[in-house]
Amino acid sequence: xxxxxxxxxxxxVFYEIHVKAYADxxxxxxxxxxxxxxxxxxxxxxxxxxxxxxxxxxSPLRDDGYDVADFxxxxxxxxxxQDVKQLLDEAHxxxxxxxxxxxxxxxxDRHAWFQESRQSPHxxxxxxxxxxxxxxxxxxARIIFIDTExxxxxxxxxxxxxxxxxxxxxxxDLNYDNPEVRQAMLDIMTFxxxxxxxxxRCDAVPYLFERxxxxxxxxxxxxxxLKDIRRRIDASYQGRILLAEANQWPTDVRPYFxxxxxxxxxxxFPLMPRLYMGVxxxxxxxxxxxxxxxxxxxxxxxxxxxxxxxxxxxxxMCSGEERDYMYYTYARDxxxxxxxGIGRRLAPLxxxxxxxxxxxxSLVFTLPGSPIIYYGDEIGMGDNLKLKDRDGxxxxxxxxxxxxxxxxxxxxxxxxxxxxADALYGYQAVNVESQKxxxxxxxxxxxxxxxxxxxxxxxxxxxxxxxxxxxxxVLAYLxxxxxxxxxxxxxxxxxxxxxxxxxxxxxxSTPVELLGEARFPTVTERPYVLTLAPYGFYWLNLMRKPxxxxxxxxxxxxx
Amino acid sequence: xxQPTPNEHPLAEPYLPESVRERLGQSDPxxxxxxxxxxxxxxxxxxxxxVLLDGFRRSVPERKVLLVNCDAGSQDGTADLIExxxxxxxxxWPVRHPVLGSSLHVVSESxxxxxxxxxxxLATVTERLTAKLCLIVDGNLKSADQRWSELLTSPIxxxxxxxxxxxxxxxxxxxxxTNTLLAPLTRALYGKRLTYHQxxxxxxxxxxIRSLLLSQPWDDEIALYGIDGWVTTLAAAEAADVxxxxxxxxxxxxxxxxxxxxxLAQSVGCIFHMMxxxxxxxxxxxxSRMVSTIGEPAGLGESVGALHVERMIHGFRQGLRDxxxxxxxxxxxxxxxxxxxxxxxxxxSFRFPSSLWVQVVYxxxxxxxxxxxxxxxxxxxxxxxxxxxxxxxxxTTRALxxxxxxxxxxxxxxxxxTMKPYLIQRWRWSDG
Numbered sequence: 001x002x003x004x005x006x007x008x009x010x011x012x013v014f015y016e017i018h019v020k021a022y023a024d025x026x027x028x029x030x031x032x033x034x035x036x037x038x039x040x041x042x043x044x045x046x047x048x049x050x051x052x053x054x055x056x057x058x059s060p061l062r063d064d065g066y067d068v069a070d071f072x073x074x075x076x077x078x079x080x081x082q083d084v085k086q087l088l089d090e091a092h093x094x095x096x097x098x099x100x101x102x103x104x105x106x107x108x109d110r111h112a113w114f115q116e117s118r119q120s121p122h123x124x125x126x127x128x129x130x131x132x133x134x135x136x137x138x139x140x141a142r143i144i145f146i147d148t149e150x151x152x153x154x155x156x157x158x159x160x161x162x163x164x165x166x167x168x169x170x171x172x173d174l175n176y177d178n179p180e181v182r183q184a185m186l187d188i189m190t191f192x193x194x195x196x197x198x199x200x201r202c203d204a205v206p207y208l209f210e211r212x213x214x215x216x217x218x219x220x221x222x223x224x225x226l227k228d229i230r231r232r233i234d235a236s237y238q239g240r241i242l243l244a245e246a247n248q249w250p251t252d253v254r255p256y257f258x259x260x261x262x263x264x265x266x267x268x269f270p271l272m273p274r275l276y277m278g279v280x281x282x283x284x285x286x287x288x289x290x291x292x293x294x295x296x297x298x299x300x301x302x303x304x305x306x307x308x309x310x311x312x313x314x315x316x317m318c319s320g321e322e323r324d325y326m327y328y329t330y331a332r333d334x335x336x337x338x339x340x341g342i343g344r345r346l347a348p349l350x351x352x353x354x355x356x357x358x359x360x361x362s363l364v365f366t367l368p369g370s371p372i373i374y375y376g377d378e379i380g381m382g383d384n385l386k387l388k389d390r391d392g393x394x395x396x397x398x399x400x401x402x403x404x405x406x407x408x409x410x411x412x413x414x415x416x417x418x419x420x421a422d423a424l425y426g427y428q429a430v431n432v433e434s435q436k437x438x439x440x441x442x443x444x445x446x447x448x449x450x451x452x453x454x455x456x457x458x459x460x461x462x463x464x465x466x467x468x469x470x471x472x473x474v475l476a477y478l479x480x481x482x483x484x485x486x487x488x489x490x491x492x493x494x495x496x497x498x499x500x501x502x503x504x505x506x507x508x509s510t511p512v513e514l515l516g517e518a519r520f521p522t523v524t525e526r527p528y529v530l531t532l533a534p535y536g537f538y539w540l541n542l543m544r545k546p547x548x549x550x551x552x553x554x555x556x557x558x559x
Numbered sequence: 560x561x562q563p564t565p566n567e568h569p570l571a572e573p574y575l576p577e578s579v580r581e582r583l584g585q586s587d588p589x590x591x592x593x594x595x596x597x598x599x600x601x602x603x604x605x606x607x608x609x610v611l612l613d614g615f616r617r618s619v620p621e622r623k624v625l626l627v628n629c630d631a632g633s634q635d636g637t638a639d640l641i642e643x644x645x646x647x648x649x650x651x652w653p654v655r656h657p658v659l660g661s662s663l664h665v666v667s668e669s670x671x672x673x674x675x676x677x678x679x680x681l682a683t684v685t686e687r688l689t690a691k692l693c694l695i696v697d698g699n700l701k702s703a704d705q706r707w708s709e710l711l712t713s714p715i716x717x718x719x720x721x722x723x724x725x726x727x728x729x730x731x732x733x734x735x736x737t738n739t740l741l742a743p744l745t746r747a748l749y750g751k752r753l754t755y756h757q758x759x760x761x762x763x764x765x766x767x768i769r770s771l772l773l774s775q776p777w778d779d780e781i782a783l784y785g786i787d788g789w790v791t792t793l794a795a796a797e798a799a800d801v802x803x804x805x806x807x808x809x810x811x812x813x814x815x816x817x818x819x820x821x822x823l824a825q826s827v828g829c830i831f832h833m834m835x836x837x838x839x840x841x842x843x844x845x846x847s848r849m850v851s852t853i854g855e856p857a858g859l860g861e862s863v864g865a866l867h868v869e870r871m872i873h874g875f876r877q878g879l880r881d882x883x884x885x886x887x888x889x890x891x892x893x894x895x896x897x898x899x900x901x902x903x904x905x906x907x908s909f910r911f912p913s914s915l916w917v918q919v920v921y922x923x924x925x926x927x928x929x930x931x932x933x934x935x936x937x938x939x940x941x942x943x944x945x946x947x948x949x950x951x952x953x954x955t956t957r958a959l960x961x962x963x964x965x966x967x968x969x970x971x972x973x974x975x976x977t978m979k980p981y982l983i984q985r986w987r988w989s990d991g
Contacts (some may be wrong), residue, residue, distance in 0.1 A: 122761045545874075551870075552870050554819075554871075555818075558819065559734060559757050559826060
C-alpha cells in the first residue's frame with residue numbers, strides 16, 4: 001500500500017508514461033490501461049513510486065491528447081473508467097501512486113464547450129473562451145509554437161470572432177475570468193480525485209489569465225486561482241499533489257509554490273539543458289550557476305528534475321548563445337530540432353554512451369528535487385527522427401525482441417507509431433526482457449540507483465552545499481539532512497580526473513560508498529583526494545565517528 | 560584430532576613474502592613460533608615482544624623460540640624498536656606481510672590490516688619449521704606480561720591441547736555482543752562453553768595448524784568476517800581440544816573501531832556463515848560442557864563506564880520507525896509482532912525478554928541461511944534490536960550485584976540451548 005507520509009513526493013521517483021505508448025492489452029496497436037496494468041509489476045520491480053500519465057481523455061489527437069475534448073472520461077482507445085479504477089487499485093496495492101496530466105489552460109476546439117461557445121454570442125458557453133473582434137489585444141504575449149502559429153488569435157468563421165490561444169490554434173484558451181470556468185475546472189479535478197487519483201500534473205499553468213499591457217504570463221490572478229484549487233484539495237483529500245508545468249526561470253516559477261499553499265511541485269526546466277551543457281563542455285559552471293539562481297522554496301515543496309520527457313528538449317530557457325551551443329553539440333542535423341528544442345531521446349543525445357547516461361542520471365537523482373524518468377529511458381531507448389513533430393520520442397515501449405517489441409500483438413502496420421527498429425536502438429537490441437536478464441544492464445543499474453536513493457531521505461529533503469575544488473571538471477556537493485551527510489562527486493569530463501576536496505569540517509568521518517558499502521579512507525584536516533574515472537561519480541555517506549553526545553557507551557567494548 | 564598430514568603448503572606459498580621464503584630455506588627447525596602483529600605499534604609492541612620472550616626463557620628455557628613480527632607497513636619503525644627491545648641474541652624475523660584490498664574493511668581491535676594473511680603466514684612458518692606451536696599476540700596489548708607465555712602455551716606443550724584461547728577479566732557490561740550473542744550462540748550450537756573473547760592472544764598446536772588452519776579455504780570468507788571470530792568458531796566447531804587461558808585484564812592501545820553495525824555484521828556474520836558449513840556438526844549437539852582453563856579465574860568486574868541506555872532505546876525505536884519493512888521479512892511473524900509491541904513501553908519500564916532476543920537471533924540466522932535479503936543489510940538490521948536488548952539487560956540488572964549479571968547471562972545462555980529446537984526445526988523445514 002502507499003505510505004501515509006504527506007510529503008511522500010519529496011522522496012519519490014516519478015515515471016512518465018503515455019498510455020498509448022506503454023503496452024497494448026487488446027491488440028489494436030494502441031497502448032491502453034489493461035496493457036499498463038499488466039506492467040505494474042515491472043514498475044514495482046524497478047522501484048517507481050509514482051506514475052505520471054499523459055492525457056488519456058477523449059481527443060482529436062492533434063496535440064497528442066493535450067487537446068482535450070472531454071475532461072470527464074477516458075478515450076475509448078485506452079479503455080474505460082472501470083479500467084482506470086482498476087489501474088489505481090492495482091497501483092496502490094503495489095505502493096505506487098498515480099498522477100495525471102490536466103490541461104487547465106485550454107481545450108480542444110472539438111470540446112462541447114467550444115462548439116457551443118462558437119455558435120452564438122448568446123450561448124451559455126460563450127464566456128468559457130476568450131473572444132474578440134480584433135486580433136490586436138494582448139499584443140505583448142509571445143507566440144510559443146513559432147514553427148506553426150503566426151498569432152495567438154485565430155478567426156472563427158462560425159463565431160465570426162477571433163479566439164485566443166497560446167498554443168495551437170485548435171486549442172482555444174479557457175476564459176478564467178469567468179467564474180463558471182473556474183468552478184467547472186475545479187469540479188473536474190474533484191471528479192478525478194474521487195476516483196482515487198493522487199494528483200495532477202497541471203499543464204501550461206502560467207497562461208490562465210490575460211491582461212492588456214502584460215505578457216499574459218504569471219499574472220496575480222493566476223496565483224489566486226491556483227491557491228483556491230490547493231485550498232479545496234487540501235480540505236477534502238489527503239496526500240494528493242499538484243505539479244506545475246511552468247517552463248520559466250526558477251525565480252518566475254517560485255511564486256507558483258506560494259507560501260507552500262499553491263503547487264507542491266514544479267519542474268525545474270532551465271536546469272535540464274545545463275546538465276547537458278555541463279557534460280559536453282566538461283565544466284560544472286552551468287549547473288552551479290543555475291542553482292545559484294534558484295531561490296529557496298517552502299519546506300513542503302519540491303522541484304521535479306528530469307533529463308527528457310515527451311516534448312522536445314526545450315531550449316526556451318537558454319540564451320541565444322547557449323541555444324546555439326546546444327544545437328551545435330547535440331543537434332547538428334536540423335532534422336533533430338523541434339520548435340525551440342531538440343526532439344531526441346536521452347540515449348541518442350548522449351551517443352549511447354553508457355557512462356554519460358549514468359552520470360546524468362546520477363545528477364538528477366542527487367541534486368535537490370525528485371527525479372522523473374521518461375518511459376524507456378531506463379533501458380536507453382532510441383528515437384525515430386523521421387516521425388513528425390515530437391512523435392519520434394513517443395514510440396512504443398520496447399519490452400521484448402518479439403514482434404512489435406512485445407508492445408502489441410497486432411500487425412505492425414496497425415501500430416499507432418512504428419517501433420524503433422534501427423540497428424543501434426532497435427527493439428531487438430534494446431528491450432526490457434534482455435536487460436532484465438543481464439545483471440549489468442542499464443536497467444539493472446537504474447533499479448540499483450533508485451533503490452540506493454530511497455535509502456537516504458537526504459536526497460529528496462536535504463540541503464545542498466556545493467564544494468568548489470580547483471578542478472572545475474568535477475562537480476561535488478553535500479546533501480545534508482537530519483545528521484546524515486552525503487557527498488556526491490561527479491566527473492563531468494571524458495578523461496580521468498583527480499580532485500582535492502576541502503572536507504575539514506568532516507574530519508574523522510569515514511566516507512562509505514552507498515552502492516557497494518566500501519569504506520574510503522578517513523577524512524582528515526588535509527584536502528581529501530579522490531580520483532574519478534571518465535564520467536565517473538561517487539555517492540558517499542560521510543559516516544561520523546559517534547561523538548560523546550551520540551554514543552551508546554558500548555561501542556568500544558562491544559566484543 | 561586427526562593425525563597430521565605430510566607437509567603440504569601449496570596454498571600458503573603465494574602469501575609468503577620473498578624474504579620469508581628465503582629465511583625458511585635457510586633456517587633450522589624451532590620449537591615455538593611467536594608472532595607479534597603490528598601496525599604503528601612502536602610504543603607498545605617492543606614491550607609485548609620482550610615480555611613474551613622473557614616469559615619463555617623463564618618457563619621453557621630449553622625451547623628454541625623464534626619471534627616473528629608481522630607488520631602491516633608501520634611508519635613508526637615498529638620492527639626496529641622491537642629488535643632493539645629483544646636484543647640481537649633473540650631469533651627474530653621482521654616481516655612485512657602483504658595487505659590485500661579485500662581485508663581492508665575488516666574490523667579488528669588490533670587495527671592491523673591484513674591480519675588474516677599474517678596469521679596464515681605465521682601458521683605456515685610454524686609448519687615449515689616443524690615447531691610445536693604458534694603463539695600469536697597483538698602488538699597493542701599493553702597488559703601482556705611474562706605469565707602469558709606459559710598460560711597460553713603450556714596446555715599445548717604439557718597437556719596436548721590443540722588450541723588455547725584467551726579469557727580476559729571484564730567489567731559487568733563489557734563485551735555485550737559477545738556475552739549476549741556470540742558466546743551463548745556458539746555454546747548452544749557446538750556444545751563448548753567458550754567465552755569467545757577475541758582479544759588477539761592465542762596459541763595453536765602444530766596439529767591444529769596442519770589439519771585445520773592451513774586446510775581451510777583462506778580466501779573470501781576470512782576477508783569478509785575477520786580472522787579472530789573465524790578461528791574461535793573453528794575451535795568450537797571442530798573436534799579440537801580447546802583450553803582457555805585466564806589472562807587478567809586486557810589493556811590495549813586503542814585504535815579507531817568501525818561503527819557498531821559493521822562490527823556486528825562481521826562478527827555475527829562469521830558465526831552465521833560457519834553455521835552453513837557445520838550444520839551436520841551443530842544439529843545433533845545437545846547441551847554444553849565446560850572447556851578446560853588455566854590460570855586464575857576472574858568474574859565480572861564492577862566498573863561501569865558511561866552507558867547511555869536512553870539512547871539505546873531511542874536507537875531501537877528508530878529501528879521500529881525505519882526498519883520495519885526489513886524486520887517484517889527477516890523475522891518470524893510471531894517474533895515481529897512481539898518486537899512491535901516493545902515499542903510502546905516507557906523508557907524506564909522498557910523490557911526486551913531474553914527468550915525474544917534468542918528468537919530474534921535464531922530468526923536472523925534462518926533468514927541469513929535462506930538469503931531473504933542481501934546478507935550485509937540483513938545483519939546490520941540486527942543493530943537496533945541488539946541495542947534494545949542491551950538496554951533492557953542494563954535496565955534489569957544495573958541496580959543488582961555483579962553476580963546477578965553473571966547469573967542473568969548464564970540464564971540467557973541456557974535459553975539459547977533450550978530454544979535450539981526452534982532453530983533446528985525451521986532450518987530443516989527451510990532445507991526441505
